[in-house]
Amino acid sequence: MGQLVLAAKVTHVPSLMLSETPDSPLRAAREPAVMSLRELGRRARERGVTSFVVFDTHWLSNFGYHINANERHRGAFTSHEAPQMIQDLRYDLPGDTNLARSIAGRALDADLNVTAHQVASLGLEYGTIVPMHYMNPDGFAKVVSVASPLFTSFEESRLLGEATRRAIEESGERVAILASGSLSHRLWPNRKLGPDAWTSIASEFNRQVDLRVLELWQARRYREFLDMLPDYATKCNGEGGMADTIMLFAALGWYDYRGAAEQLCDYFPSSGSGQVNVEFHVDM
Numbered sequence: 712m713g714q715l716v717l718a719a720k721v722t723h724v725p726s727l728m729l730s731e732t733p734d735s736p737l738r739a740a741r742e743p744a745v746m747s748l749r750e751l752g753r754r755a756r757e758r759g760v761t762s763f764v765v766f767d768t769h770w771l772s773n774f775g776y777h778i779n780a781n782e783r784h785r786g787a788f789t790s791h792e793a794p795q796m797i798q799d800l801r802y803d804l805p806g807d808t809n810l811a812r813s814i815a816g817r818a819l820d821a822d823l824n825v826t827a828h829q830v831a832s833l834g835l836e837y838g839t840i841v842p843m844h845y846m847n848p849d850g851f852a853k854v855v856s857v858a859s860p861l862f863t864s865f866e867e868s869r870l871l872g873e874a875t876r877r878a879i880e881e882s883g884e885r886v887a888i889l890a891s892g893s894l895s896h897r898l899w900p901n902r903k904l905g906p907d908a909w910t911s912i913a914s915e916f917n918r919q920v921d922l923r924v925l926e927l928w929q930a931r932r933y934r935e936f937l938d939m940l941p942d943y944a945t946k947c948n949g950e951g952g953m954a955d956t957i958m959l960f961a962a963l964g965w966y967d968y969r970g971a972a973e974q975l976c977d978y979f980p981s982s983g984s985g986q987v988n989v990e991f992h993v994d995m
Contacts, residue, residue: 713882715993716758718963719751720890720956722986723769723841725796726909740910740979745845747975747988752846754990755887762807762853762884763846764814764875766958768892768951769838770858775824776871777858779833780811784854786834802840807853810882814855817874817881823867825874838891852887857958859892859951865941868954872961879962890959894921894978894985896950913983917947921978921985928972928989937965950984963991970994 722744730741755763770777784804790797808829815827835843839856847854857871879886895917899908912918920943927936937960944953960968970992978987 713879713884713886715876715879715888715962716760716885717751717755717887718959718991718993719887720959720987720989720991721748721751721842722893722981722988723838723891724893724981724984724986725790725793725837725841726981727841728800728844729796736906737909743976744979744986744988748842748845750975751988751990752848755846756851759885760852760887762810762855763843763887763889764810764855764857764879765839765842765889765891766857766859766955767836767838768859768953768955770836770856771951772858772860773862774860775826776818776860776863776867778811778815778825778827779806779835779856780808780815780827780829781806781831781833782808782829784835784856788834788837788840790837797837797841800837800840800844802835802843804843804847804850805853807855807884810853810878810884810886811855813878813882814857814875817877818871821870821874823870823874825871842889842891859954861951863952863954865944865952865957868952868957869961869965872958875958876962888959888962890955892950892953892955894924894987895947896984897948899983908982910980911983912980912985914947917985918980920947925974925978925987925989929974931969931971933960933968934966959991963993
């Protein structure tokens with residue numbers, strides 16, 4: 712029997728990579744986020760995690776759900792949207808073909824359009840690469856990346872999260888699930904881009920809702936959060952429709968989840984969006 716041993720909502724903003732240069736003005740601003748991603752990686756290793764499943768809101772699909780089932784993820788990534796921030800970022804990580812196929816199988820059982828792909832030229836997107844850069848730099852654990860469809864429904868994402876949990880429990884793996892994406896995701900327009908854009912929020916309304924969400928999580932008021940999630944995703948410009956968060960909570964048990972939410976870094980803005988790293992503790 713497999714087991715879910717770690718679950719977290721994590722940031723993947725490209726400014727994390729930009730902050731790594733020695734003279735970067737973002738170095739101090741991004742250090743808490745970087746250190747908390749590394750802490751999650753340490754916890755994963757300590758708990759014997761053998762596979763990461765990453766719900767990646769930066770791998771956006773027009774047609775159905777897709778899972779990268781390659782046996783090896785190897786490449787050099789340059790972001791097409793922000794090549795000045797992520798250039799030639801090399802990664803070499805083991806994949807988990809069996810778990811990827813099992814997730815697809817359990818999703819098909821639920822009547823979802825899901826395909827697990829073994830295509831050598833199918834690389835990872837930075838919603839997976841950036842968290843793995845800090846959490847799994849030496850590839851101690853295998854990686855499965857799951858795309859977020861643009862034209863899906865709230866209920867379909869929930870079904871995929873539930874299918875992922877079933878597949879995990881049927882596997883022999885100790886799994887960490889990552890919901891990789893922002894909280895609110897309204898970005899600054901081009902004319903307002905500049906040094907301050909990396910550390911400021913584009914919408915005060917979004918910031919206030921994000922902070923309320925964090926309060927609900929820390930108070931374990933998950934039912935209220937889940938009931939507001941459809942409106943939250945729409946009205947606060949959810950990245951990928953907040954599919955990663957929907958899938959994460961579905962895998963955790965939805966209304967039945969009672970675990971603690973541990974915020975690992977302060978809430979921070981990036982390019983106008985709201986970001987955070989939070990572990991949702993699971994019984995082991």
